[in-house]
Amino acid sequence: MPELPEVETVMRGLKPVMEGRVIAQAEARRPDLRLPLPPDFARRLEGRRVESLARRAKYILAHLDDGHVLMIHLGMTGRVSVLGPDGRSAHLGEFHDPQGPGGAGGRRHDHVVLTMAEGTRIVYSDPRRFGLMDLFPAAELPSHKLLKHLGVEPLSEALDAPYLARAFAGKSAPLKAALLDQAIIAGLGNIYVCEALHRSKLSPRRTAGSLAKAGKLSPRLGSLIGHIRAVLAEAIAAGGSTLRDYARADGSDGAFQRAFAVYDRAGKPCARPGCAGTVKRIVQANRSTFYCPACQT
DNA sequence: CGGGACTCCTGCCAGC
DNA sequence: TGCTGGCAGGAGTCCC
Numbered sequence: 001m002p003e004l005p006e007v008e009t010v011m012r013g014l015k016p017v018m019e020g021r022v023i024a025q026a027e028a029r030r031p032d033l034r035l036p037l038p039p040d041f042a043r044r045l046e047g048r049r050v051e052s053l054a055r056r057a058k059y060i061l062a063h064l065d066d067g068h069v070l071m072i073h074l075g076m077t078g079r080v081s082v083l084g085p086d087g088r089s090a091h092l093g094e095f096h097d098p099q100g101p102g103g104a105g106g107r108r109h110d111h112v113v114l115t116m117a118e119g120t121r122i123v124y125s126d127p128r129r130f131g132l133m134d135l136f137p138a139a140e141l142p143s144h145k146l147l148k149h150l151g152v153e154p155l156s157e158a159l160d161a162p163y164l165a166r167a168f169a170g171k172s173a174p175l176k177a178a179l180l181d182q183a184i185i186a187g188l189g190n191i192y193v194c195e196a197l198h199r200s201k202l203s204p205r206r207t208a209g210s211l212a213k214a215g216k217l218s219p220r221l222g223s224l225i226g227h228i229r230a231v232l233a234e235a236i237a238a239g240g241s242t243l244r245d246y247a248r249a250d251g252s253d254g255a256f257q258r259a260f261a262v263y264d265r266a267g268k269p270c271a272r273p274g275c276a277g278t279v280k281r282i283v284q285a286n287r288s289t290f291y292c293p294a295c296q297t
Numbered sequence: 298c299g300g301g302a303c304t305c306c307t308g309c310c311a312g313c
Numbered sequence: 314t315g316c317t318g319g320c321a322g323g324a325g326t327c328c329c
Contacts, residue, residue, distance in 0.1 A: 003322050034305075034324085058323080076323055077307080109307085128306045130323060146325090173300060182324075189322050243322065263322095285301060288320080 002074045003189030005235035013249025018050045022117040030111040034132040057186035075130030085119030150186040161221040168212035176204035199227040203296045262290040
């Protein structure tokens with residue numbers, strides 16, 4: 001899935017076609033996503049004006065004019081396509097075949113379709129259905145089951161060395177696992193954790209606690225935070241990473257996958273100048289980790 | 298309680 | 314060419 005930069009890119013792509021605009025028609029073709037769509041989901045969306053779009057962790061939050069929030073999560077394979085009234089991608093200057101692989105012409109995995117008053121269609125598709133949507137009163141945002149446990153936003157000032165030191169103190173879990181823990185930092189996923197650890201020269205296998213020795217604030221924590229922010233910011237600027245299913249809202253590809261130093265590069269030379277190491281793939285917590293054993297310690 | 302394994306679901310690709 | 318196993322941007326739940 002889409003990690004934070006991909007979700008941010010999708011959210012930004014939706015802003016111009018959703019913010020301030022009215023959902024004329026909503027269609028729930030397949031209600032059994034990771035969580036079942038709430039009762040009357042489509043009917044409750046129709047006629048609503050979208051006041052604003054925001055992102056929290058990997059969730060897109062659309063605030064509606066009736067005080068409810070439409071929440072969207074893309075899971076591993078979710079994508080959102082924006083189609084102009086003519087059925088083509090709204091992306092200017094690039095033809096996009098609505099029946100093609102990236103299109104949304106009523107294909108099997110198109111689960112939710114929103115038609116805006118202007119005729120723009122917003123199509124949510126998700127082959128594996130690990131994604132979800134929910135619709136609930138904005139007052140429930142802080143207590144929502146899927147949001148309340150989330151940790152700090154990595155691009156916010158709330159993520160600083162003292163915070164991470166507290167979160168990591170005494171942790172025996174691998175650093176990789178701790179960084180994937182959404183209750184500590186919300187929004188990181190497998191790709192950007194691997195990339196940030198490589199930039200930080202930190203092994204994914206060391207314990208999280210090794211960076212948070214009692215009483216002392218390791219300078220490596222500050223460095224790690226800086227690299228997390230940088231890799232996320234660069235990925236957002238590149239429109240995210242496109243691997244298999246993810247695409248930007250306009251159907252175009254992100255570009256950050258070309259900048260991967262370690263992710264999906266097992267057996268290839270380490271990208272760090274001067275490092276003679278070879279990228280290795282290991283499995284941690286049932287997930288692939290890519291790193292360079294030579295320069296990440 | 299923390300941490301790791303398992304689970305949901307479908308598609309794709311390498312290898313035989 | 315056709316099947317099979319393995320793997321995939323997530324994350325909640327269960328079990329030790």
